[in-house]
Amino acid sequence: MDFVHCYFSLYLCLLVATIFVITPSSSAIQFVDAETQARIDKVCFQMEEYGFCNGVFHEGLTLPSADFRRLAQLTIERASSNASSTHSFVVQLLAQATEEPLKNVLIACENAYTLVMQSFNKAVVDFYYNDYDSMVRDERAAPKAQASCEVTMKTPPAPPVDPLVDRNREMRILIAMAIVTGHELVPGSP
Incomplete structure (x- = not known):
């Protein structure tokens, strides 16, 4: 009897441990309904990195359904936040920079991210006024500004290691995601 009881207790402990490991601990939605995933796929299959795009949506959703x-x-909120944090990061790097070529590159990136922030700040306001045409128009200024930072980082005399490579990649994808989802809200948009 003790032998059976011991195995049952072990089995029960393993079952409970498995449930704790599998159960998500964050408020992010792990599974979305089919219609929401179809919308996410429509956007993310147009991105350079599907996994990053899909992850952004799944991390940000708090309900399984989203239009x-x-x-x-x-x-828009994620792009705005990312632009702001990247701008702050550039300012921090600039304060620590000692070489003139690096300072010049960082000044160009600071200016670029200022424009990206302004673009998304305007887009946020337009979004809340349901002015989606203006929102998309505002967002369309961001890719050129963001790209200018990337190009400047690669133009000689470029820094030996680009400290913004990951941040620029994420920003580029977030901008594209915002524009594509924005187009879905504009009547008559392809």
Whole structure:
């Protein structure tokens, strides 16, 4: 009897441990409904990195269902936040820079991310006024500004290691996500 009881207790402990390991601990939604995933796929299959795009949506959603308006809101807020934190990072790097070529590159990137932030700050306001045409128009200024930072980082005399490579990649994808989801809200948009 003790032998059976011991195995049953072990089995029960393993079952409980498995449930704790599998159960997500964050408030992010792990599974979305089919319609929401179809919307996410429509956006993310157009991105250079599907996994990053899909992850942004799944991390940001708090309910299993979302329309394009919610997806657009999520991308605008994430792009705005990312632009702001990248701008702060550039300012921090600039304060620590000692070499003139690096300072010049960082000044160009600081200016670029200022424009990206302004673009998304305007887009956020337009979004909340349901002025989606203006929102997309505002967002369309961001890719050129962001790309200018990337190009400057690669133009000689470029720094030996680009400290913004990952941040620029993420920003580029977030901008594209915001524009694509924004187009879904504009009547008559392809």
